Amino acid sequence: MKHVFVAFALLLLTITGAHAQTKIFREVGEDISSSMRAITQDGTLVGYLVFTELERANKDSFNYKINIMDENLNDIGVVNFRELKLDLRSVAFEQEVLCLSYMKSNLLGHAIKKKKEIREAVSKGYMAVFTQFIDLTGKVLKSNTIKVGVDLAEEYRKGQLEIGNGGLKEPLRVSNIAGKGFACFFGDDRGKFLYIYDVTGKQTWQKRIGGEEGDYNMLVSGHDVYFLLEKKDEKHGGNFYVFGYGLEDSTSIPKYYLKDKKGNPLHVLSFMNDPVSGKPFVSGNIINPRRNGPFATIKSISKGNYLGVFTINIDGRKKDSIKTMYNYWLDPQNPIANSKGRLLVNKSFLLSGPSFKDYSGNTYFTGSALKRSVNTGMVIAEVATIPTIVIAPYLLGTYGTRKYTIRDAMVLKQTPDGILSLDNSIPVARSRSIPCKYYPLLSDNKSYYTVTSSETKSTYLIITEAKNITFYSIDQKKVLRTIPRKDGGMETLIFPAKEGHVLVSEYNRKEKTRKFSIEAI
């Protein structure tokens, strides 16, 4: 059931364990490969899917098996089919139909040794986007193949037997459209493309969109699809704009450039649908163009690379439906930090984690407290070694006089009225002190993600650090539970799961077994 990932491996192991001829089992086993994907609907996880390439079926094709599991990891069905080389990218669900999007190729997956044959195969070969629509009886309703423009020779050079992203400039992704069907987006050498399908897999319309290079983020919101495009800006970072289309008639939604009223660029932390209104919002940091660089460093943060935080609610297609909220650190009416973003309460900077909204319309900015202070021990060492002439400058040059530690997790709250406050400081494991100069590039010692429950209208923050995993309730402002990541011979990891739950993976080091379960927070 939960061990479907290893079903075939187990079958082979069982056979292998009992009988000889290990070579054949090893070779057949090596041909089998599996990948697991979450099945999503309206941004919520509704199940899991394991895609397994079983064997080569003939010169061109492979036999595949899809194990479909419900949101509790129980097997509910199996679908077998034969196709060219595939690589599953994402899965969406709408009206009892699964839409699976793959990269497909008639070239990759085949090892060719002779150069002449490779040239010929590349000239005849293609890369394609393959969408497959399967209903809950296991019937494949329809499949669509769209050939894409990529440098096939380059992809073949990179790896003959794997497709991966297939050389697309914008990775393939598929989302459901509530009550309608599916939106499929990708970008190749020719441009960016949006394909819309109904639930039978029939193409409703398609459009070449955008055109500008950058990173695209797709968000289906009701019957509109929005794109957040981040154009490269080496100097300041934060060169975003939002645009979109009506999904029913492909009408364009005009571009909205992300800048505050003073023209400062914005750095996006979150682009998602509001859990109450279902409309998109963007939230993140207001960039100080004079201080910000392409990477967050201890220096850039302590010099004030961000001026504050923002939320932009996109409540409609027209520009006057867009509502903005900007909070600057140095708000004279409600100062919570100095001009550089050092919070007054704990004299720390916010090392940004994810941002999100709760069910009361508040926007939250989470992250870790970054404390910068004088490295007293190092300063003493530097002073003490001045007579040596060589050591002191070396110490000064290598380690400097400042150190930083990453401390508590922090939650900043921005109310719908635009009031910003430090909502809570959650005591979790601190990092060791690191000399600022020695290791200027920042890496947080914690990772964050959120879990929501629309039914109880609750929002939770999961904080993972080296020793523990902390479950924090945003609404109750308290830690619900803390579980050790390592307990005796057990190692625990947490992954996203259905609403209000987490997928708990427990690895027993002694028995070398892994157990999965879906647990309520």
Place this chain on the structure above:
Amino acid sequence: MGLTPIPKIDMSLYRSLTLAAIMLLNNAVLAQSKLLYNYQDLSHFYYQRQKDSLKKAWNCPSVYKEKETQKKYREIWDGRTDFITDAIENDDYVYEGDIYNYLDGVISQIVKSNHQLIARKPLLMIDRSTSVNAYATGSDMIAVNIGLLAFVKTREELALVLAHELAHNIMLHPENGMKKRAEWLSSDEYKQSLNAVLDSKYERLTRLKKVFEGYSFDRSRHQRYHESDADSLALVLLQNSHIGIDPAFFLRLDSADIQYRQPLKKGLKEYFAGYHLNVEDAWMVKRTKGLSAKNYSFNTASNGLADSLKTHPDCQERYNRTKDRQSAGNTFAAVPAALKDKSMKMMIWSIYCSGNMTACLYRILLEKDKGNTDPWYDFMFNNVMSGLYFADKKLSRFNAITVKPKEYISKNYYELETMFEQMPREKLEEFYNTLQQAAFWGNMTAPEQGFKSVMHTLLTNNEDSEKQKAAKAFTTSYPSSLYCEYVTPFSKK
């Protein structure tokens, strides 16, 4: 009407009465505490010597001149020994005197009346598995699952199964099976078929599976040919033993593995209300947005039935083949109620120890449906709720629920697992606290009260050392209690 004066009694009579009352009370306590087996009756204690002697006694005979075949045969033979000894070590077996004696009585009767076929009485083991089954391992050993004991109604039904397993041993089916497997695995045919897979460029897994499908079909442990033979010989053994034959048992086996499809007589809420626990309807309605709530019908679900007698050849077919041998008169001896009760309790405790809280509670509720008012089931009801609460605290509620696919369970079972999944954590705590005050605790013996205390420490104390201390105190105070099986792991670091 005046009050009758209380007659004067002398002190010696008073002392005698008090003594008698104490004796009676002690007997009652003793009877309760000896409800089931002792902790030391679990196989890793009780069969330790048998385990060692099995290893020595089960020497692989030299059967084949070909080294490769003999080597393969030894591997399979030793695999069987390891299977049994590992099961003993893992407490998969248990010794329970009354059940053992009852089973032994039936076996002795069959062996005694068929001494020309059965040279000596086989080693009998009681397997703690809940599946309705028994098995012959060869080399004069048979095992009977506790699930079979709980299922059979009459001594004759049990005898039919035991005779069937004895027949397997008489006809050397396990030994012959091992030989056939060794011969096949070292045969040219097998090697060629594997090499053909290796030589093929395409469909290697399909070809490999076909090789083993052919092997399984021909050499399955429930091979039809063997089972029919065993059925036929079983009837002969029973006739020789003058034990009545009831072929209708084969038909009853059709329901052997659908215990969890059996509906409850009342709504779930009513059972909980009996303990002053208020179950909300909303907990039993799946509120998920996930696929489990959708109308899927892939017809490819791989979760079949557990290995049981039902997985033998078709029950109807077996009945048709044997119905002519039905004993006249139809007077069969019912399995003593005390034994059935014991089997059921052993099974429920075993399910509890395996951590499946839903199945455990469902069995308890099915017992209540039979009108069983034994307070031990109330104690287990409490244990399930505290066990679920404990699992939830350990972030393991899902594993404790052990969701079964809805195709294999009743509407009530589905409601119960849904309720366990969806009831809020605070309610679990509330249920636990309410059950601590329940009236049935007044009927519980010291080990049960001690177990309650350990569970309380596990649930309320976050310090591992305190949990360890409480568990150690229990195992010291009640070293022979069967509850030590659950508690002992907590007493170790």
